[in-house]
Amino acid sequence: MDASVVEIATGVQRGELTAEQATSRALAQIARHNAELGAFLHVAREEALEQARAVDAKRARGEALGPMAGVPVAIKDAICTRGVVSTAGSKVLKGYVPPYDATVIERLRAADAVVVGKTNMDEFAMGSSNENSAFGPAKNPWDVARTPGGSSGGSAAAVAARMAPCALGSDTGGSIRQPASHTGTVGIKPTYGRVSRYGLIAFASSLDQIGPLATDVRGAARLLSVIAGHDPRDSTSLTAAVEPLDSACERAVAGLRVGVPEEYFAEGLDADVAASVRAAIDGLKDAGCAVKPVKLPHTRFAVATYYVLATAEASSNLARFDGVRYGLRVDPKHELRAMYGATRDAGFGAEVKRRILLGTFVLSAGYYDAYYAKAQRVRTLIRRDFDEAFRSVDVICSPASPTPAFRLGEKSGDPLAMYLSDIYTLPASLGGVPAMTVPCAPTKTGLPVGLQIVARPLDEATMLAVAAAWEARSPARDLVPPLAAS
Amino acid sequence: MPGGNIDRKLVLHVAKLASLSLSEAEVDRFAGELARIVGYVEQLEQVNTRDVPPTAHVQLARLPLRPDEVRPCLAREEALAAAPQVDADGFAVPTFVE
Numbered sequence: 001m002d003a004s005v006v007e008i009a010t011g012v013q014r015g016e017l018t019a020e021q022a023t024s025r026a027l028a029q030i031a032r033h034n035a036e037l038g039a040f041l042h043v044a045r046e047e048a049l050e051q052a053r054a055v056d057a058k059r060a061r062g063e064a065l066g067p068m069a070g071v072p073v074a075i076k077d078a079i080c081t082r083g084v085v086s087t088a089g090s091k092v093l094k095g096y097v098p099p100y101d102a103t104v105i106e107r108l109r110a111a112d113a114v115v116v117g118k119t120n121m122d123e124f125a126m127g128s129s130n131e132n133s134a135f136g137p138a139k140n141p142w143d144v145a146r147t148p149g150g151s152s153g154g155s156a157a158a159v160a161a162r163m164a165p166c167a168l169g170s171d172t173g174g175s176i177r178q179p180a181s182h183t184g185t186v187g188i189k190p191t192y193g194r195v196s197r198y199g200l201i202a203f204a205s206s207l208d209q210i211g212p213l214a215t216d217v218r219g220a221a222r223l224l225s226v227i228a229g230h231d232p233r234d235s236t237s238l239t240a241a242v243e244p245l246d247s248a249c250e251r252a253v254a255g256l257r258v259g260v261p262e263e264y265f266a267e268g269l270d271a272d273v274a275a276s277v278r279a280a281i282d283g284l285k286d287a288g289c290a291v292k293p294v295k296l297p298h299t300r301f302a303v304a305t306y307y308v309l310a311t312a313e314a315s316s317n318l319a320r321f322d323g324v325r326y327g328l329r330v331d332p333k334h335e336l337r338a339m340y341g342a343t344r345d346a347g348f349g350a351e352v353k354r355r356i357l358l359g360t361f362v363l364s365a366g367y368y369d370a371y372y373a374k375a376q377r378v379r380t381l382i383r384r385d386f387d388e389a390f391r392s393v394d395v396i397c398s399p400a401s402p403t404p405a406f407r408l409g410e411k412s413g414d415p416l417a418m419y420l421s422d423i424y425t426l427p428a429s430l431g432g433v434p435a436m437t438v439p440c441a442p443t444k445t446g447l448p449v450g451l452q453i454v455a456r457p458l459d460e461a462t463m464l465a466v467a468a469a470w471e472a473r474s475p476a477r478d479l480v481p482p483l484a485a486s
Numbered sequence: 487m488p489g490g491n492i493d494r495k496l497v498l499h500v501a502k503l504a505s506l507s508l509s510e511a512e513v514d515r516f517a518g519e520l521a522r523i524v525g526y527v528e529q530l531e532q533v534n535t536r537d538v539p540p541t542a543h544v545q546l547a548r549l550p551l552r553p554d555e556v557r558p559c560l561a562r563e564e565a566l567a568a569a570p571q572v573d574a575d576g577f578a579v580p581t582f583v584e
Contacts, residue, residue: 193545319504416519432544
C-alpha cells in the first residue's frame with residue numbers, strides 16, 4: 001500500500017490497477033494494524049468493496065473516471081456518512097447513523113473515491129492527543145507508546161501506517177496540522193470557507209475547516225481540489241474560484257519571499273524540532289526563496305484567545321445533544337430538565353464538559369465583556385498581524401508543534417499544558433488563513449517533525465508550491481514507519 | 487476582573503446554565519481546573535484593545551444569500567430514524583407541561 005493518491009488514481013484511470021485491488025490492499029493493511037493502532041473506529045469493508053466495484057464497472061462501460069478514481073480515503077468520524085456510523089468520538093453519538101452525506105463525501109463519491117472507514121478522534125475534536133476519544137486512543141505508528149496528536153489522530157495514524165494514502169480531517173485550532181506533524185504526513189487546513197462544513201459535526205463554527213491529510217503534497221492537493229469550492233448548503237462557504245491545485249505543486253518558487261516569525265522559535269520549543277525546521281527553511285533558500293524575518297507580535301495571546309472563543313462556540317453548538325432527536329438518552333425521573341442534565345452528564349467525557357463549562361462561563365451575564373468580547377478584539381489583532389506580515393512576504397514558515405509526538409498519558413492529566421501545546425497552529429486558525437504541514441528531518445530518536453507553511457487567504461496554490469519544493473528536498477521524503485513497511 | 491475566583495458555587499451555576507448534571511467529585515475537579523484555565527486567560531487584560539473592533543467571523547466578503555426555493559428535505563422516517571424515542575410520528579419527550 002505504498003502507492004500515492006495520484007499514482008492510484010492514474011493507475012485506475014488507465015486500467016493498470018482496479019479500484020477493487022487498491023481497496024483490498026488498503027483493507028488488508030487496516031486488518032493487519034488497526035487492533036494495535038486504533039486508527040479506525042469503523043471499517044466500512046463491504047460498502048468500500050461495493051463502491052470500488054462500481055468504479056471498475058464504470059470504467060468497463062467506457063466512462064471517464066474522476067480525479068480520485070479508486071483511491072481509498074479514510075474519513076474522520078466527525079464527518080457524516082450516509083448509512084455508516086458517525087460518532088465524532090463521543091459516547092453521546094454511539095451507534096448514530098446519519099441519514100445524509102456531508103458535502104465533502106458527496107464530492108468524493110462523485111470523483112470516484114472509495115470511503116474505507118471512519119477514523120478515531122478526540123471527542124467532538126476537542127483535544128491534541130486523541131486521548132479524549134470515548135472509544136480509546138489512537139496510537140502513533142512511529143512509536144505506539146506515543147500519541148499521533150489530535151484531534152484528527154486516527155486519520156493521521158491511518159495515513160502514516162499506509163492504511164489509506166489519504167484521509168479527511170477537520171482543523172479548528174490545529175487538529176489536522178499537529179497530527180500530520182507528529183506522524184510524518186502532509187496535512188492542510190484550507191482558508192476558512194474554502195471547504196463546505198455541511199455535514200461536519202460542529203465544534204466551533206467560526207474556526208472549523210475540513211481538510212486533507214496524505215502521504216505526499218500532491219495527494220493532499222488532489223484531495224483538496226476535489227472537496228474545495230462553493231456549497232449553497234453552508235452559508236459560510238466562499239464563492240471564489242479554486243485554482244488548479246495539481247499544477248500549483250509544479251510551480252517554480254524561486255523569488256518567493258518566505259517569512260520567519262521569531263515569536264515561533266521562542267521558549268518551550270524543542271531543540272531538535274527547531275533545528276529541523278530551520279534546516280527546512282534553509283532548504284527553501286537553496287531553492288531560490290528569499291528568507292526574511294517577520295513579526296507576529298500577538299502570537300503569545302493566541303492560546304488564551306482561542307480557548308475563550310472556541311469553547312464559547314462549542315457550548316452553543318453542543319446544546320443540541322439533549323437526548324431528543326438522536327444519540328443517547330438518560331431519563332431517570334421522566335422529567336425533561338433532568339433528562340437533559342443526565343443525558344449530557346453520561347454522554348460527554350471530561351474534556352467536553354470542561355469546555356462546555358468554560359464556554360458557558362465566558363458567555364454568561366457579568367463575564368461576557370471581560371472574556372468573550374475581549375477575546376474577539378484580540379482576535380482582530382492576531383488577524384492584523386498576518387495582514388501586516390503578508391505585505392512583505394508570500395508565505396510564513398514555522399514549526400507546527402513545539403515538540404515531537406508526546407507519550408500517551410504525558411499531558412492528559414493537565415488540561416492547560418495540553419492547550420499550550422497548540423500555540424503554533426492556533427494563530428492561523430484565528431486568522432482564517434490557509435496553513436499546512438510537511439515533514440522535515442526527524443528528531444535524533446527518529447520521531448517525525450513538521451514544517452508549517454501559512455499563506456494569504458485563498459492562496460493555497462502558493463502554499464502548495466512551497467510545500468512541494470521543500471518535499472522534493474526533504475530528508476523525510478518517502479520515510480515510512482517500520483511497523484507499516486513490514 | 488471578577489473571574490479568577492471560580493469556586494464550586496460558580497461551577498454549579500454554570501453547569502445549570504449548560505444543562506449538565508455533575509457529580510460532587512466533578513464539581514470539585516472542574517472548580518480547580520477552570521480556576522487555573524481562567525487565571526491563564528486573564529492575561530488578555532494586558533492587551534490594549536481600545537478602538538479595536540471585535541472579530542466574530544473572518545469572512546472575506548459579504549456572502550451571497552441562497553435562493554429562496556422549495557427543495558426536497560429528509561423524509562419523516564429518515565429524520566426520526568435515530569431518535570431515542572418516537573411517538574405519533576414525532577420525537578417523544580417526557581411530559582413538561584401539566
